[in-house]
Amino acid sequence: MLLVYPVTEIVKYIPVLLGTVIVGTTSGNPMWSLIPVALVAAYGVARWFTTSFRIDADHVQLRTGILQRRKLSVPRSRIRSVDVEADLLHRVLGLAVLEIGTGKQTAKGEEFKLDALDTRRIPPLRTELLSHTAEHTEATEDSPPDAESGMEIGHWQPAWVRYAPLSLTGLAIFAPLLGLAAQYGLIGWISRSSVVRQLGDDSATGVALVVVGLTVLSLVLVSLAACAQYLATWFGLRVLDNGATLHLRHGLFTARQITLDLARFRGATLSEPLLLRAARAAQLEMIMTGENPRQKVLPQAPRAAVERTLDELLRTRRRPRASEGAERAPASAAGSVGGSDAVVAWSAGESRSVGELRSVGVSVPLTKTSTPEVPSSDVANILAPQPITGATLGTVPLHQHGPAARRRRYTRALWPIGVAVVVMVVLSVTGTSLPGWAWGVPVVLALVLAALAEDRYRGLGHRVLPGTTGPTWLITRRGSLDRNRDCLEAPGIIGWTVRQTFWQRRAGLATIVAATAAGRKGYLVVDIPIDQAAELIEAVTPGRLGYRH
Template identity: 35%
Template sequence: MSTPPPADPTPWRRLHPRMLAVQPLHEFVRALPVLMAMLVVGLSTGNGEQWSLLASVATILLGPVRWYTTAYRVTADQVQLRRGLLRREVTSVPRERVRSVDVTAHPLHRILGLARVEIGTGSADRGAERRLRLDALSAADADRLRAELFRAGSARPEAGALVAFRPGWLRYAPLNVGGPVLLALLAALLHEMRLDPWHTAPAHALADRLSGSHPWSGVLEAALLAIASTMAASTLFYAVMFGNFRLSRLPDGTLRTAHGMLTTRTVTVEERRVHGIEIGRTLPVRALGGARCVAITTGVRPGRGGGALMVPSAPVDEVRRVARAVLGTPDPVDCALAPRPRRALRRRLVRALLLGVAGAALFTAAVRWCAVPVWPWPAVALLLPLGAAAALDGYRALGHALTGPYVVGRSGVLVRRHWALSRRGVVGLRLRGSYFQRRAGLVTLIATTAAGRRRYDLPDLAVDEALRVARELVPGLLDPFLEPAPDGSAPTAQTSEARTGTSSAGAG
């Protein structure tokens, strides 16, 4: 008769008792739809105050219940989370599956000396079930847990700070996208408070100028007001989010970023989980010589770039230096990229021409049949030259290379992305060609991965070049999907071109 295995002696740990001061607020926000429904039911029955009080008390009591029923422990092989009162649930994750540790502290957390810890474990980590969340631990316990989970990492003697925020970075702050988001939230808040800025005297005066016979002064005034408010909001957002940004390499073989003035966030990832980098440059930031960098990695909450932020908007030379330090080699950042054939430029110029003609036709029809004013015609006339300039800029941005263990790509106009993906991170390849691409003898090569954006495209490659890159990237992976040449030689572009519309393969 076999005996059951002995129970693991590792003790269970509870959340910090001070989380009882934070949890009711979180539970109240989470249960707000239910509370509103209870209020409606109470008003319909004449017992609105009693129902609202009962629902609020039940929401507050969930905090002690959650604290009493939640426990965690870290054994030699697993990270375990136990929770639930009526239905007990134990989640166990092998320690080698731990990809990242994300420590976040909201203002109330910081006042009480607490932090919320999220342990990333999934391949792309896009589902809540792939993260273990502990809300909340003391700040000291959160730091000890991070060190405990990564204590088996490979030591790096060159540990130290890689980059820290500098005041000169603020010149890129007015150009980030946080400003429009902040203004949208402010507009929603004013709407809920029944404070409509459009019903003020300055707004009515501006509307009168826009509807007059000479609206250009009103247009200029409105544009300057929108630009000034957006830039101010963007600067405030950037300063609050990244005013104390710091990237460090720790002795245990991890990279740690810390940022945030109101809500602080510290993300720690193992360097062996980093499969590459992506340098992004929006058009306004690129005009000022700036860029931002994220690491292509698994287990991090996806944001812009789909990975862990390495550098916010900063001078491009500084960003490239950090990218070299993260990868440990300068080749993927500095290597020369192979250009695209001229057919790719023709495709972009044709699209720009069609867009300009379609815009002019729609504007003409709107003026004739929909009483649209004629004065915006200069903006419509600019569609064609601006489209041609964007097409030329987009073509010049295209490039790719295979250097060492990395495949490198670059593309984009409004947002130019230069990425380097490790070959070991590639789990599949796809060859996709639209009807117009096939007519031009071009194809898009897509490398799929479990990290970052999960797919990285090399658009408008010549078919021969796409097959060459695919064979060098993952040898033999696409061979079963290619038709051999009639003479029995290796597959060629001519014999495989008909199948590049939907060809795909996976590995790993």
């Protein structure tokens, strides 16, 4: 620790120390630049004398600070996660950093971290701190389960590196470096180079080759940066599920171990950005209360591997706990709606009005328009959906939202093009001459935006899967450039909001927001027909709507 703390502080203040070295060198007194280094190292050594922690039967306490003393105390019953991180220096010395999470978002510098612990003390300490989570399992052993034991539901493979360039990670790394190089004269050096000076007005081909070469070089550098970051972060990933906790271990230079309490698990998100989707790949994130809203379980990986891990992750959640089984079994077996004993059953091709839906206990919002007819096929799919055998929550087909939602996708995508064409026509009529190629720009943009609108509609959908042996699941999907398929369990939903904009009311559509304390706090079913809004809510959370008299 006496070595780790000084080195950590010196690395943290490298920009300031470089500035003092430059100032000392230019002033002719380079030795003065060593004084800040000595002060920073002394501060790191002083941390060892002023840092201590204590673990008792009820609390974990940490005392830190040199000039300003600070004492943090966390009840052990509030501990929800225990993460372990070890950079290269810690690993060489056999040390690690243990961070305790309580499910509360904390500011930077306020985390509860036990730094530079002996790695041999980490496994028993983590098991002890998470011992209270053993009550959420069905195990009969007296001892709590080990966080690093359990069934492996996912692991990293070297071939997955090929998916790293399909994200924006490399650009996020390369762009700041390029901007820093430009500030220090990169653009001036290129403009003064002999290659650029030899280019004249008649060297269009040479200019094009230079531009293409720089573009290809940039793409190569961005891809290499993405691959390097991918390897450094996710090398050796293993995901273990022991029934009480989910344990993730990954990292090349900095090894990270993340332990999550599955009692706070509420679902998962299958993320499919456009480039990953084109390569039949995806990412997997967890939906948990009090944790990172985008806690990643699997990075960029083949879609089949992500779906397999998603199915294994949700498999244990499909089995009800003993307290839930007795409550859910009668409702599931009888197919009751809203807590009523009535059974909903319609023949194919029939339609039922809103009044008839209320007669069986389904709450439907009152409108001033004429009573709509609800096709029985849609009602049956929403109110009493059947489990899909042989399919997972990541592959089960979703219900599309109809022609009105498709028209809305096209209208929102193409109205700017219509405005641009009108402006161009007005300019032409008033005598302003436009180049011929300008008329082709709206046509090309219209084709691109129409394809985007169609893809957005194809990505729009939802499904309700009943909880025959566990909780009911709401599956919703939306987006094109950044498409997410959210799988949210019904017990995690704490409220509903039905929103309608002016244009949605004209189209007979609505957006349903499922409120939850987990993840992004709200999960949307976008542009669903308003006639199906109440039925969807009733199918996911029976009785939540109440009854209108």
